Amino acid sequence: MERPARILVVEDSPTQALQLRHALEKAGFGVECVASAEAALDSLNRGLPDLLATDYRLPGMLGDELCRKIRMNVNTRGLPILMLTSEREGQIERHVLESGADDYVPKSEDIDFVLLRIQALLRKSHAQQVVFGGAPFSAARLLVVEDSPTYLKLLAGELQQDGYAITMATTGAEALERLSLQAFDGVVLDLVLPDMGAVEMCRRLVESRRTLDHAYLILALSASATRETMTSVLAAGADDVVEKSRNFAVIKARLRALLRRQRLHEENRRIAEEFRKRELEVLRANARREAAEARAAMTGQLERANRELKDAQSQLVQSAKMASLGQLVAGIAHEINNPLAFVMNHHGTVEQSLQALVTELEAGLSDASRRSWSKARQRLRDIRNGLERIEDLVLKLRTFSRLDEGEHKYVKIEESIESVLALLQHRMKDRITVKRSYGDVKVVPCYPGPLNQVLMNLLSNAIDAIDGEGQITITTGPRGSMFFISVADTGKGIPPEHRERIFEPFFTTKAVGQGTGLGLSISYGIVQRHRGTIEVRSEEGKGTEMIVKLPLGPETTAVTEASP
Numbered sequence: 001m002e003r004p005a006r007i008l009v010v011e012d013s014p015t016q017a018l019q020l021r022h023a024l025e026k027a028g029f030g031v032e033c034v035a036s037a038e039a040a041l042d043s044l045n046r047g048l049p050d051l052l053a054t055d056y057r058l059p060g061m062l063g064d065e066l067c068r069k070i071r072m073n074v075n076t077r078g079l080p081i082l083m084l085t086s087e088r089e090g091q092i093e094r095h096v097l098e099s100g101a102d103d104y105v106p107k108s109e110d111i112d113f114v115l116l117r118i119q120a121l122l123r124k125s126h127a128q129q130v131v132f133g134g135a136p137f138s139a140a141r142l143l144v145v146e147d148s149p150t151y152l153k154l155l156a157g158e159l160q161q162d163g164y165a166i167t168m169a170t171t172g173a174e175a176l177e178r179l180s181l182q183a184f185d186g187v188v189l190d191l192v193l194p195d196m197g198a199v200e201m202c203r204r205l206v207e208s209r210r211t212l213d214h215a216y217l218i219l220a221l222s223a224s225a226t227r228e229t230m231t232s233v234l235a236a237g238a239d240d241v242v243e244k245s246r247n248f249a250v251i252k253a254r255l256r257a258l259l260r261r262q263r264l265h266e267e268n269r270r271i272a273e274e275f276r277k278r279e280l281e282v283l284r285a286n287a288r289r290e291a292a293e294a295r296a297a298m299t300g301q302l303e304r305a306n307r308e309l310k311d312a313q314s315q316l317v318q319s320a321k322m323a324s325l326g327q328l329v330a331g332i333a334h335e336i337n338n339p340l341a342f343v344m345n346h347h348g349t350v351e352q353s354l355q356a357l358v359t360e361l362e363a364g365l366s367d368a369s370r371r372s373w374s375k376a377r378q379r380l381r382d383i384r385n386g387l388e389r390i391e392d393l394v395l396k397l398r399t400f401s402r403l404d405e406g407e408h409k410y411v412k413i414e415e416s417i418e419s420v421l422a423l424l425q426h427r428m429k430d431r432i433t434v435k436r437s438y439g440d441v442k443v444v445p446c447y448p449g450p451l452n453q454v455l456m457n458l459l460s461n462a463i464d465a466i467d468g469e470g471q472i473t474i475t476t477g478p479r480g481s482m483f484f485i486s487v488a489d490t491g492k493g494i495p496p497e498h499r500e501r502i503f504e505p506f507f508t509t510k511a512v513g514q515g516t517g518l519g520l521s522i523s524y525g526i527v528q529r530h531r532g533t534i535e536v537r538s539e540e541g542k543g544t545e546m547i548v549k550l551p552l553g554p555e556t557t558a559v560t561e562a563s564p
């Protein structure tokens with residue numbers, strides 16, 4: 001539930017105040033009644049109501065002056081004010097509204113009408129009650145300095161009636177001491193003091209004021225305000241000089257004006273200070289934000305650099321691995337090739353020589369010898385088979401070990417695939433069958449060494465994925481302007497949560513020593529270098545298909561086996 005709106009009623013007639021209080025409380029408002037404008041300001045110091053309803057005709061300060069004071073203070077500027085006027089004031093509407101009241105109602109109107117106006121004002125009110133600190137209307141503290149006790153008492157009494165807090169002093173020295181002990185808003189000073197000349201006193205006051213952060217105003221009272229006294233006193237630092245007389249109204253009016261100016265000045269200073277503080281806060285917040293942004297950017301850069309380093313490192317490791325493997329394979333192929341050629345040659349010679357002797361020899365053999373003879377010839381044929389298989393393997397090893405990485409050239413892709421399969425044969429043995437389905441285009445532009453590396457990685461992964469028996473299907477062929485190589489296995493598949501990560505360097509699900517986690521990241525890099533793509537399709541428990549697509553040069557689309 002909302003709290004009831006609080007209304008401050010300023011009314012000096014107790015009966016009228018009581019009537020209004022009853023009516024307002026009945027309508028559900030919280031009410032505080034005070035009998036004078038001074039008491040109202042006092043109440044505003046303690047806290048702001050939601051609305052102020054004030055009588056115009058008040059004992060000390062009038063309703064319009066109260067309004068002006070409220071409007072001139074930043075903290076109370078938004079407070080809605082309803083002025084109550086008695087009929088005697090007649091055409092006072094303009095005057096009241098100019099003083100800052102939001103509305104006025106003649107007291108003769110019945111109470112329901114007054115309530116309606118109050119409700120309307122409360123609805124309209126956007127009372128933004130920004131309080132910059134401190135009480136908005138604390139009673140001004142005055143130090144009155146006067147050597148004549150009678151006049152001092154009279155003046156102090158008058159000023160007290162206006163709501164000022166008065167401290168009295170009878171000599172200049174006493175006044176200066178009080179000022180050093182206590183803060184004042186103003187000093188009302190008789191120019192003729194027993195212990196100090198007027199100009200000297202003003203000068204010392206101004207000096208003491210300079211050391212304080214709360215400046216007080218100086219109003220000088222002069223028995224005979226000659227032009228000279230006035231000029232010299234004003235020059236010495238007094239804010240105003242008034243002729244000392246029994247007509248206190250003039251003194252009071254000048255004092256009010258001076259205090260009002262000082263209050264405004266003080267408020268401006270406070271507001272400026274507040275703005276400066278807020279500006280500083282904004283600057284600080286900006287600086288903090290910029291620092292955070294810089295930190296974030298730096299972290300981003302570091303992360304990127306780190307990733308790039310990791311990529312570069314993995315490329316290096318893998319290409320070093322492949323290069324040494326290639327060299328090793330090439331060396332072995334070369335070493336086997338020489339004796340192989342020699343054995344194959346001699347095997348041919350032996351076969352031919354025996355062939356020439358067949359008829360002659362077979363005629364004179366016993367049955368047992370003939371069986372051995374035919375077994376020996378069969379073994380010789382078997383040896384030829386074995387030698388051809390070695391020859392084939394050596395060829396594949398040489399195809400695999402092409403180290404001409406830098407060169408982009410046309411390659412018979414089937415040969416590359418077969419050479420890789422030959423190297424991996426021992427890991428498949430009889431448990432994995434390989435199905436080949438090679439398409440029309442057989443010759444593809446690529447970097448042969450690195451592409452072999454890709455095939456090796458894909459096929460190794462497929463073999464690793466199959467526990468026990470299974471099948472690997474290799475499909476190739478053109479698809480639009482691309483050439484695709486698909487390696488599909490019937491292995492365990494890739495769980496969805498790993499699919500995003502398999503191309504990351506060093507991501508592996510294999511045991512330490514079994515996988516480095518570099519195969520796919522390297523393959524990805526190589527395919528990118530070919531301006532190709534690599535796609536994954538996988539179903540857990542069923543298998544995985546990796547599809548590499550490489551661009552075919554315009555001339556290649558038509559190139560087939562027949563025209564290499």
Ligand SMILES: Nc1ncnc2c1ncn2[C@@H]1O[C@H](COP(=O)(O)OP(=O)(O)OP(=O)(O)O)[C@@H](O)[C@H]1O
Nearest residue numbers: 461465493502508509510515516517518519520544
């Ligand atoms: N055909 C596939 N079936 C199932 N999982 C696969 C397949 N291919 C790759 N993966 C998964 O992706 C991971 C990363 O593969 P990648 O080839 O990059 O590294 P690796 O095979 O673990 O190690 P390395 O290739 O260096 O020996 C593998 O550990 C595996 O979990």
Ligand SMILES: [Mg+2]
Nearest residue numbers: 457461519520
């Ligand atoms: Mg691998």
